[in-house]
Amino acid sequence: MSTTAEALHSAEAHSAHNYHPLPVVVASAEGAWMTDVEGRRFLDMLAGYSALNFGHGNRRLLDAAKAQLERVTLTSRAFHHDRFADFCRELAALCGKEMVLPMNTGAEAVETAVKTARKWGYEVKGVPDGQAKIVVAANNFHGRTTTIVSFSTDHEARDHYGPYTPGFEIVPYGDLTALAEAVTANTVAVLLEPIQGEAGVLVPPAGYLRGVRELTRERNVLFMADEIQSGLGRTGRTFACEHEDVVPDVYILGKALGGGVVPVSAVIADRDVLGVFRPGEHGSTFGGNPLACAVALEVIAMLRTGEYQQRAAELGDHLHRELNLLVGGGAVTAVRGRGLWAGVDIDPAHGTGRQISEALMERGVLVKDTHGSTIRIAPPLVISKEDLDWGLDQLREVLAAG
Template sequence: MTAAEKLIAEEDAHCAPTYRPLPVVVATAEGAWLTDVAGRRYLDLLAGYSALNFGHGNRRLIEAAKAQLERVTLTSRAFRHDRFAAFCTQLAELCGMEMVLPVNTGAEAVESAVKTARKWGYRVKGVPVEMAKIVVAGGNFHGRTTTIVSFSTDPEVRADFGPYTPGFEIVPYGDLTAMRSALTENTVAVLLEPIQGESGVIVPPAGYLAGVRQLTRERNVLFVADEIQSGLGRTGRTFACEHEGVVPDVYVLGKALGGGIVPVSAVVSSAEVLGVFRPGEHGSTFGGNPLACAVALEVIALLRTGEFQARARELGARLHAELGALLGTGTVTAVRGRGLWAGVDIARTVGTAREVSERLMDRGVLVKDTHGITLRIAPPLVVSEEDLDWGLAQLRAVLGA
C-alpha cells in the first residue's frame, strides 16, 4: 500500500463521508500547482471553488498572515483590535457600501444576510411580525445549514434534513415574469447568485439581473447578491453584478476574501440596512478576528490594482475560445461561464463528468464534477497562459476531441 493509499484509507475510516474527493493526497502547493505526497505535480483548475483566486501560497498574503500571527490572532468581538476598523472601512469602500458585518464561512454569511433582511423588513419596511418572505431561485446553492437547505431544489442537498425553515419562495432562475409575480408586500428580499456556481456555472439571460434590480426597487425589496463564488475578480470584474451595471442592496462575500488562508466572509450593505442590529442581536466569536482582517486587507489591496480582474478577462477569453471549439465535436454539449470560470457539459458517450475528472487527474490536471454531466473549471487567477493551454490540451486529449 502506498503512502497515499494509507492516508486515504485512514481518512475514509475516521471522517464522515460528506465528500467524495478524487484519490489524490496533496502535500504542498504554489501558484496554480499542487504536489502530492509522492511528489507528483498537478495543475489546479478548481482553485478551492474560487477560494484560491490569488493562488496557493501567495507571498503577499502569506507575509500578511505571518506578521499578524506574531502580534495577535483573536480577541473576540468583546474587545476592539487595531485591524478591524481598516478592514470594515476598506471592504465597504471596495463594495461601494457603508457597513460590514464580518463572519467566517460563506454559509454563515448567507444566514446573516437572511437575518438582516428579515430584521430590516420588520423594522424598516413594516412587514407584520413572522410574515417576512424571501424569494430565491431554483437551482441555487447558498450553503448547507438547515435554513439554507430549506430553500434548495437539489434533493441531494435537501433530503432527510427536515423539518424545513419556512419563509422562502422559489422561482425559476432567469425568469423575470415569475420573479415579478412572487413579490408581495411581505417580501423583504430577493436572494440570488449572479452566476449559479454549483448548478454548473449557469449565467442568467442578459438583462435578468438588471430586471431584478428594477423590480426590487419598485417594490421596496432588498436585492441580496450572493457573490461568494462569483465575486472578487473571478468573472473579470470585482463583482459579477457589474457585468449588467447592477449594484445590489447587499453583497454576501466569502471564499477568496480569506485568500485561501483563513475563512473570512461578510455581509456588506448600507447603514440603513445593517444599522438595524443592536448589540447582542447577532455576533460571531471569530468573525472579524485580527488574523482574518490582516489577510482580507491584503486581498482588498490586491483587488484594488485591477490586475486580477484583468487577468480573469484576458485568460477567460482564451479559456472560453478553447472550450467553445469543443462544441460540435461530439464530446461536449454545452459551455457556459464568464471570465476565468466555466461549466462544461460532457456528452454521455464520453462518460460521466466524474470519469472525465479522474482521467484528467491521471494526466496531472485537477477539476471537479457536478450534477453528473458537468465539469467546473476555475483556475487560480494567477495561472499562466502556458499552463492554462497545457491543461486544456489535456482536456482535449481526454475527450478525444
C-alpha cells in the same frame, strides 16, 4: 508521511463521508500547482471553488498573515482590535457601501443576510412579525445549513434534514416574470447568485440582473447578491453584478476574501440595512478576528490594482474561445461561464463528469464534476497562459480518447 493509499484508507475509515473527493492527497502547493504525498504535480483548475483566486501560497498574503500571527490572532468582538476598523472601512469602500458585518464561512454569511433581510423587513419596511418572505432561485447553492437547505432544490443537500425553515419561495432562475409574480407585500428580499456556480456555472439571460434590480427597487425589496464564488475577480470584474452595471443592496462575500489562508466572509450594505442590528442580536466569536482582517485587507489592496480582474478577463476570453471549439465535436454539448470560470457539459454517452475528472487527474489536472455530466473549470487567477493551455490540451486528449 503516509502514502496515497494509506491516507485514503485512513480518511475512508475515520472521516464522515460527506464528500466524494478525487483520490489525490495534496501535501504542498504553490501558485496554480499542487504536489501530492508521493511527489506528483497537479495543475489546480478548481482553486478551492474560488477560495484560491490568488493562488496557493501567495507571498503577499502569507507575509500579511505571518506578520499578524506575531502580534495577535484573536480578541473576540468583546474588544476592539487595531485591524478591524481598517478592514470594515476598506471592504465597504470596495463594495461602494457604508457598513460591514464580518463572519467566517460563506454559509454563515448567507444566514446573516437572511437574518438581516428579515429584521429590515420588520423594522424598516413594516412587514407583520413572522410573515417575511424571501424569494430565491431554483438550482441555487448558498450553503448547507438547515435554513439554507430549506430553500434548496438539490435533493442531495436537502433530503432528510427537515423539518424545514419556512419563509422562502423558489422561482426559476433567469425568469423575471416568475420573480415579479412571487414578490408580494411581505417580501423582504430577493436572494440570488449572479452566476450559479454549483449548478454548473449558469449565466442568467442578458438583462436579468438589471431587471431584478429594477423590480426590487420598485417593490421596496432588498436585492441580495451572493457573490461568494463569483466575486472578487473571478469573472473579470470585482463583482459579477458589474457585468450588467448593477449594484445590489447587499453583497454576500466569502471564499477569496480570505485569500486561501483563513476563512473570512462578510455581509456588506448601507447603514439603512445593516443599521438594524444592535448589540447582542447577532455575532460570531471568530468573525472579524485580527488574523482574518489582516489577510482580507491585503486581498482588498490586491484587488484595488485591477490586475487580477484584468487577468481573469483576458485569460477568460482565451479559455472560453478554446472551450467553445470543443462544442459539437461529439463529447462536449455546451460551455457556459464568464471570466476564468466555466461549466463544461459532457455528453453522457461519452462519460460522466466524474469519469472525465478522474481521467484528467491521471494526466495531472484537477477539476471537479457537478450534477452528473458537468465539469467545472476555475483555475487561480495567477495561472500562466502556458499552464492554462497545457491543462486544456489534457482535456482535449481525454475527450479524444473517449
